[in-house]
Amino acid sequence: MANPSSSSKGWVSNISSIAARIFFFLIILQIPLFRVPCRSGLCSTPLHVTSSQLIASEIFPVVVVKTLLYPGAVANGLVKNMAVPSWDSLLDIYNLTSVKGASAVTDLQRLEVLAGSYFSVAGAFVGLLKPGRMSMFGMLLIVWGLVKEGILGRPVNTDPSKAVYVYPTMLLGLICAFSSVKYDVKKVIRSAAPRPVAKPLQSSSKSKLK
Incomplete structure (x- = not known):
């Protein structure tokens, strides 16, 4: 007969792997x-935010950033006009050719979105090997940055075309980021199990009878 705790642990593990x-x-x-x-104009994905910052800071070679961007560029090209973009035109497609000379004020004003994008991209790759909390932490930072700007109005934006906007897919990203966290089912079961009531010692009960 299968152990209920082991089967539930396997179920949670499968859910976290699929979500990751x-x-x-x-x-x-x-x-x-x-x-x-962002530095390249308007960014709509964590990878676009991260790539613009990586190109501007020259932390990684350009070929690494192109490798990250190419799968999404191919998918978008096939969906929009059934064409595969060329490798050499990637920086032009994402408007990353002039980000080195762009002002860093835009990124500094949105540090939460920038840091959250870094964590989300890194967590997406790490989660394939071992699902963890990096993706969840990154998405929470992004949400806080968007809420701060959209609701609190910081920084102040007077251009409607550059206003912050959240797509419905953001909810799916949040659900997947939270679901990819592995929880220790044994610890949860132990904490939820009722604790035994302490019984009085026999010596103390006898002394009361006397």
Whole structure:
């Protein structure tokens, strides 16, 4: 007979693995989640925000950034005009050719979105090997940055065309990021199990009878 705790643990493990894979495809295929001003103009995915910052700071070689962007560029090209973009035109497609000379004020004003995008992209790749909390932490940072700008109005934006916008797919990203976290079922069962009531010692009960 199968152990209920082991079967439930396997079920949770499968859910977290599936959620981590879905989140990976959301990131690598660049499904639009939000719209915020960035160094390259307007960014709609965590990978686009991360790529613009990587190109501007020259942390990684350009070929690494192109490798990250190419799967999403191919998917978007096939969906929009049934054409595969060329490797050499990737930086032009994402308007990344002039980000080195662009002002860093835009990124500094949205540090939460920038940091959250870094964590989301890194968490998407790490989650394929071992699902963890990095993706969830990144998405929470992005949401806080968007809420701060959209509701609190910080920083102040006077251009309606550059206003912050959240796509419905953001909810799917949040669900996948939270579901990809592995929880220890044994600890949950132990914490939920009723604790035994302490019985009085025999010596103390006898002394009361006397």
